[in-house]
Amino acid sequence: MDLTAIVFYLFSIVTVGAAAIMVFSKNIVHSAFALMFSLAGIAVLYVLLYADFIAATQLLVYVGGILILILFGLMLTEQAVTQKFKAVTVNMLPASLLAAVTTVLLVYAYATTSWQMVMPEERSETVYDLGILLMSDYILPFIIAGVLLLIAIVGAILMSTRLTAIKNEEQ
Amino acid sequence: MELMITPWLAEPGLVHFLIVSALLLSLGLMAVLSRRNVIMVLMGVELILNSANINLIAFSRYTSLSLEGQMIALFVIIIAAAEAAVALAIVLNMYSRFNTVHLDEIDSLKG
Structure with missing residues (x-):
C-alpha cells in the first residue's frame, strides 16, 4: 500500500464520517463544524486528483466563505434561549430508505460500468x-458567472437591508 | 475472491472516488429529506453539490474529459457561492416574517 492509497482512505473516512456526523447530529452548530471537516477532506481528495487550483478554491470559497455565511445564518436565526439549537428530524424511515437505495444503485452502476x-x-x-482556457474557450461563461455573482450579491444586500429598514420604520 | 479484491483496494482509481461521492450524495439527500431546519437543508444541498464536483474532477483525471471537468467544477463552485448568499438572505427574511426557520411551520401557501 503506497502513500496515495493511505492518504485517500484516511481522508475518505474523514470526509464521509464528518458528513455522517453532520446529518445525524442533534446540535446544528455541531453539524456546521462537521461540514467544515467534510469540505476540507474533499479539498484533499481534489489534491489527490491533481486539481490543485480547485482544491485551493474549495478551501477559500467553501471553508472560508460559505461555511462562515452558514454559521452567521445559524446564529442570527436560531432562538437560542428556547430551542437551544435542537434539530427536528422527520420522515426518518423513507429518507434513510431512499438514501440507502441511491447508494446501492450508484455503487452498483459505478462498479459494473467499464469506463473508457x-x-x-x-x-x-x-x-x-x-487560465488559458478561461480566457479563450470559456470567456462567455466566465463573464456570465461574474454578472451572476454581482446580481446575487446586490440581491442579497437588498433583501437584508430592506429587512432592517422595515424594522426601523416599525419602531 | 480475496485475491481479486485486495489489489483493487490498494490502488485508488476512478471507481473509488465515485463511490465516495455516491456516499456523500446519499448523506446530503438524507439531510435534505429528514431535517426540518432550513439551514440544515441548505447544508445538505452544499454536500450534494460537492459530491457532484468530486465526480467531475475524478472524470477529468481519469478519462478524456481532461481539464474541461475542472472548468465545470469551478463554475459549480461559483454558482454554489451565489446560491448560498441569496438563500441565507431569504432565510433571514423568512425568520423576521414568521419568527421560525422550521420548514413545517411555514405553510401559508398550503391550500
Missing part, C-alpha cells in the same frame, strides 16, 4: 492551463 479510461496525464500544475 485514458492514462492519467502527469501535470505539475493546472493553474496555467485553466
